[in-house]
Amino acid sequence: MPDNTMPADLTALTLEQLVQLIEYHNRRYWELGEPEISDIDYDRLLRRLAELAPQHPLVVQVHAPTVSGTGKVRHTAPMLSLDKAYSLDEVMEWAEKYIRSDREMFRIQPKYDGISANFAAGILATRGDGVEGENISDKLPLIELETVGYRGPVNRNVRGEIIIRDDVFRDKYVHIAKKDGKPYKNPRNAVAGIMGLKEIDELRYQIEHYHAWLTLVDYDMISYEVPYGEIRERWQGIVETIEKLPYPMDGIVVKLADQAYGLSLGYTAHHPRNQIAFKFTNIRKTSRLLQVDWSFGKNCLTPVAMIEPVDIGGITIRHASLHNLQNIIDKDIHIGDIIEVERAGDVIPYIVKAEPEDPEKRGSSPIITHCPCCESLLVQDGPELCCKNTDCFETRVQRLTAAVRNIGIERLGEPNIRRMMQTIGVKTLKDIFNLKATDILQLDGFKEKSASNLLKEIKAASQVNDFQLIAALNIQGIGPNIARQILSEYTIQELRGKTVEELSNLYGIGPERAKALVQELQSQGDFIDEMLNCVTLSQTKGAVTEKRPAICFTGKMPEKRGYYEELARRHGYEPADSVTSGLALLIAADLAENSSKLAKARKENIKIMALEEWLSSLNDKPSVSAPDNDLFASAQEKSKPGKETGNEFGMDQGSFDF
Numbered sequence: 001m002p003d004n005t006m007p008a009d010l011t012a013l014t015l016e017q018l019v020q021l022i023e024y025h026n027r028r029y030w031e032l033g034e035p036e037i038s039d040i041d042y043d044r045l046l047r048r049l050a051e052l053a054p055q056h057p058l059v060v061q062v063h064a065p066t067v068s069g070t071g072k073v074r075h076t077a078p079m080l081s082l083d084k085a086y087s088l089d090e091v092m093e094w095a096e097k098y099i100r101s102d103r104e105m106f107r108i109q110p111k112y113d114g115i116s117a118n119f120a121a122g123i124l125a126t127r128g129d130g131v132e133g134e135n136i137s138d139k140l141p142l143i144e145l146e147t148v149g150y151r152g153p154v155n156r157n158v159r160g161e162i163i164i165r166d167d168v169f170r171d172k173y174v175h176i177a178k179k180d181g182k183p184y185k186n187p188r189n190a191v192a193g194i195m196g197l198k199e200i201d202e203l204r205y206q207i208e209h210y211h212a213w214l215t216l217v218d219y220d221m222i223s224y225e226v227p228y229g230e231i232r233e234r235w236q237g238i239v240e241t242i243e244k245l246p247y248p249m250d251g252i253v254v255k256l257a258d259q260a261y262g263l264s265l266g267y268t269a270h271h272p273r274n275q276i277a278f279k280f281t282n283i284r285k286t287s288r289l290l291q292v293d294w295s296f297g298k299n300c301l302t303p304v305a306m307i308e309p310v311d312i313g314g315i316t317i318r319h320a321s322l323h324n325l326q327n328i329i330d331k332d333i334h335i336g337d338i339i340e341v342e343r344a345g346d347v348i349p350y351i352v353k354a355e356p357e358d359p360e361k362r363g364s365s366p367i368i369t370h371c372p373c374c375e376s377l378l379v380q381d382g383p384e385l386c387c388k389n390t391d392c393f394e395t396r397v398q399r400l401t402a403a404v405r406n407i408g409i410e411r412l413g414e415p416n417i418r419r420m421m422q423t424i425g426v427k428t429l430k431d432i433f434n435l436k437a438t439d440i441l442q443l444d445g446f447k448e449k450s451a452s453n454l455l456k457e458i459k460a461a462s463q464v465n466d467f468q469l470i471a472a473l474n475i476q477g478i479g480p481n482i483a484r485q486i487l488s489e490y491t492i493q494e495l496r497g498k499t500v501e502e503l504s505n506l507y508g509i510g511p512e513r514a515k516a517l518v519q520e521l522q523s524q525g526d527f528i529d530e531m532l533n534c535v536t537l538s539q540t541k542g543a544v545t546e547k548r549p550a551i552c553f554t555g556k557m558p559e560k561r562g563y564y565e566e567l568a569r570r571h572g573y574e575p576a577d578s579v580t581s582g583l584a585l586l587i588a589a590d591l592a593e594n595s596s597k598l599a600k601a602r603k604e605n606i607k608i609m610a611l612e613e614w615l616s617s618l619n620d621k622p623s624v625s626a627p628d629n630d631l632f633a634s635a636q637e638k639s640k641p642g643k644e645t646g647n648e649f650g651m652d653q654g655s656f657d658f
């Protein structure tokens with residue numbers, strides 16, 4: 001097992017170790033929904049990576065929440081993430097760079113913690129990946145607008161954040177259940193889950209019945225205007241007032257009040273210069289550990305702490321994450337201990353430390369020795385506690401659920417899989433692919449229509465790209481992108497015969513990932529065989545990819561080259577470094593300039609366009625400008641799981657003053 005602990009000194013890490021660590025935490029967050037580190041630590045990792053390799057894909061990509069929408073909406077200007085500050089000094093340092101006098105006005109606003117969205121011309125769109133957002137107008141019936149002096153249906157153009165008010169969540173969401181019948185964990189989780197739904201009819205009925213609308217909160221609804229010279233003195237008071245507001249927030253946005261001036265400052269590669277996000281530091285509270293429940297996962301048992309209810313950041317916390325067995329051992333956690341619970345943003349609260357109330361009378365250990373399902377002796381595997389009995393019913397349910405989720409059959413959640421295994425003899429993925437309508441109709445809750453919808457989805461899932469299959473193995477550090485890269489070299493069958501050495505030599509793989517891949521190809525061999533047995537696979541290797549027109553840039557441009565290249569990619573071009581006869585388009589910062597690229601393009605009769613002209617040609621297409629921020633948004637292509645996990649990085653509220 002690679003070491004995934006967070007080192008105090010990040011400079012001691014090699015680039016490869018750093019990348020591996022970030023990918024590990026991405027996976028904890030994105031695929032498992034079980035983050036292990038705070039977002040401050042996560043930011044530290046990313047900042048360090050940006051120092052070492054500013055162009056690394058992990059630096060320029062960031063996750064955005066997956067939203068089920070009805071089409072893409074292109075933003076007129078790219079939406080970037082905000083630069084972050086963790087102390088007032090850092091805020092002041094930033095402000096100092098841009099003030100023209102002590103009287104320069106700043107606007108201080110809450111940094112809402114939901115999904116940023118823009119409503120214009122009747123269309124509601126998310127930030128999406130920063131360049132293109134998702135049209136989520138179909139969710140409008142679930143959302144009300146809150147702006148100065150108004151709370152009601154969304155009826156005017158606005159930029160804001162889709163959230164669920166803390167009071168609404170606390171009072172109403174006890175009635176609103178997820179597809180699997182369980183309640184949402186927190187407002188952020190609920191927003192992410194709801195915005196990811198494909199069908200909202202049933203939920204719409206519940207939300208209207210209980211008056212449990214989501215809120216699109218106007219970014220400018222709450223705003224304090226403060227001159228530079230008074231920020232220090234008024235800071236504490238404003239922060240305290242903002243913290244008490246009934247909205248999920250993870251910080252404060254500070255921006256230049258003079259919009260025209262602010263915009264004139266432009267952007268760095270990642271951030272607009274005119275604003276900064278001050279992140280709330282993590283909040284810790286003391287409580288007591290009442291009990292530990294072990295819940296089943298795909299491979300192992302996960303400990304969940306039941307604690308004496310404690311209010312953290314306006315939310316009553318009753319459960320906290322204990323991560324895994326090793327964590328309980330390392331922190332020497334016992335039932336009845338006085339514990340410190342930390343909540344950072346809407347990351348699942350976790351226990352930071354535990355101490356006996358009375359050292360003489362230590363409570364019992366929460367560690368169990370036998371499987372609660374099959375009573376087999378449990379085994380420690382790395383940091384985890386696992387049931388190794390292949391016939392263990394719960395483990396089988398979890399494995400099949402994970403497999404079904406990995407191949408993207410969304411309608412089929414754990415409760416139904418469990419019922420199928422119990423009542424109609426489903427055992428394997430293959431059995432799922434062989435289901436008939438008559439089988440499904442035997443299950444409670446299914447009618448003709450829902451059964452036929454499920455069958456359609458199962459059928460659609462039977463067409464799989466080979467890289468999706470490898471990504472579905474959930475191997476640390478091997479998501480769909482890396483998998484695609486590997487599979488452009490080897491087919492799955494070829495891959496299964498490769499050694500760690502051979503795979504390490506592939507670009508960007510390295511020995512750690514190669515080792516994990518070889519191990520998992522072996523240990524999940526049955527799953528792979530089963531998949532190959534029941535799906536139609538599209539092979540990446542040798543597949544003819546559609547040729548995109550090549551585009552090249554020349555001259556000094558306002559933004560870094562990488563920015564324009566990314567923009568070009570998103571508009572269907574393939575950026576090239578040099579002018580060759582195959583080039584479709586050369587973009588020049590200055591047409592009058594005498595660069596060799598320009599000269600060559602003229603000689604080769606290649607189409608040349610001025611940067612501004614090209615940018616406005618992109619903008620001519622129908623588009624909506626939405627307030628989104630994380631440039632880091634293109635997100636590793638997420639395979640389909642995890643629609644209901646909120647995410648820490650894609651939801652930042654950001655720069656809206658375009």
Ligand SMILES: [Zn+2]
Nearest residue numbers: 371374387392
């Ligand atoms: Zn078991």
